[in-house]
Amino acid sequence: MLRQGGVAMYAKQPKKLLIMNILDILQRYSDEKHRLSQREIGDLLRSRYGMTADRKAIKRNLMDLLEYGFGIEYTEKPRSRLNPGTGQLEENVVLTDFYLTREFTDAELRLLIDSLLFSQHLPRSQCNALVEKLKGLSSQYFRSHMKHMSKIREGQTDNRQLFLNIELLDEAIEKRKKVAFHYLEYRTDKRQYPRIRSDGSVREYVVSPYQMAAKEGKYYLICNSDQYDDVANYRMDRICDLIILEESARAFETLKGAGGCALNLEDYMKRHVYMYASGDGMARLRIAPFLVSDVIDLFGKDVTFSDENDDGITVTVYANEMSIEQFAKSYVPHVTILGPEALRVKVKGMLEQALEGYR
Structure with missing residues (x-):
């Protein structure tokens, strides 16, 4: 067996492999923006797989793939051809512009790959392997567009389990x-x-x-x-x-x-912004106006805004207590806890203790 361009090639390809090679060509070299004629499929069979096939054989195998349920799209183009026997022009239809439809669009694959590259819970080697598998779900043209994507950041886990x-x-x-x-x-x-x-x-x-x-x-x-x-x-x-x-x-x-209720994951994640484990409760915060987007990003749209003026906005939120505490500390001095009083006193004491370290 030989290899050319990463594709396995046999000295003499068995005819049984024709349909598989045509499918592989569609997977590797076609998409909605890069369609293949029957002639181009034949050229790729010859150059990449060392196999020759006439157009009738190529068309027959393409139709078989369609019958087997593969998502193959094509265009029907009318063509006039002179009948040598009658000397008359005859109209027929040529099938061309073949491409394989994909389970994921390139934009969806890009989103999935970005999520992997910027995750911190996957070991680097396993992340790279998953990225390669996702790339394989599209054509070679998608791979060429991936060269500019950001490298995996340092700080990923070392745990391979x-x-x-x-x-x-x-x-x-x-x-x-x-x-x-x-x-x-x-x-x-x-x-x-x-x-x-x-x-x-x-x-x-x-x-x-x-x-x-x-x-x-x-x-x-x-x-x-x-x-x-x-x-x-x-x-x-x-x-x-x-x-x-x-x-x-x-x-x-x-x-x-x-x-007494089962775990509602959506509700749990909304209340546990920083994934801290502590009790949940209602809290009132006074925030700077520019933090409205951050509040919604972190706590969702179930929050209530009131008492809005140029100096600030009051927010009422039901969330995990430690998440509220962390939010208030992260955005000092633009967030003030108004209640509950116990949480207000706790955060005030922590800030006073922190201030001592700067004196």
Whole structure:
């Protein structure tokens, strides 16, 4: 077997491969903007696959592919041809401009690839492999347009167990079983190690898993830790040595703050802006007018705006308490917590303590 341009070539191609080679040509060299005539398909068969076929054979195999359900589009063009027997012009139809329709548009593939490149929970090698698979869903012309795309950023996870963890957690969630794992953290040598207890032993986490979700370029496991009654979030890229236990998982409805209801992922993600695990509640904030877009981006459109003037706007939001706290600290001095009083006092004390460090 020989190779030319990344395409396998046999010294003499079996005729049975003709239909497969034609399909491969359509996958590699055609799209809506790059259509192929039967002659061009024949030229590619000869130059790329070392196979010759007349137009009748090419057309017959193209029709077979259509009959088998492949999404192939083409154009019918009328053509006049002189009949040598009668000397009369005869009208017939020529099929041309063949191309293979795609499951994803190039714009959709670009969006998916961008999401991979800027995610931080995938190891670099696995991310590159996924990108190559996505590129293969379009033609070679899409690949040529991808050369200018941004390189994968530094800071991606070093944990290569991510995909295995996803499979195991899917199984555990489906079977409603608890899982156990170790949790990685970086040290000053910039390498990851399992988190340890005060006595130096590796700490084991036992949790009831409910859902996996992506947020701000990171992937989280939403679960309940055995020793607590509320919801916890763990970074998927930091979980290692995961095993499924025989013990049944605790029902989400029984957790504090669940209100006896099952997990509503959309609502949960909206309230847990920064994926912190703490209680939810109503809060009132006074923000600078230019932060309206940021508030909606973070907390959604269920917030209420009031008391608007040139100096600021009052926002009422129902969200995770630590998320509200983090938002207020991140946008100092343009955000002031008006209530609840306990949260206002807490953040005020933290800001006063931080100010001491600058004196």
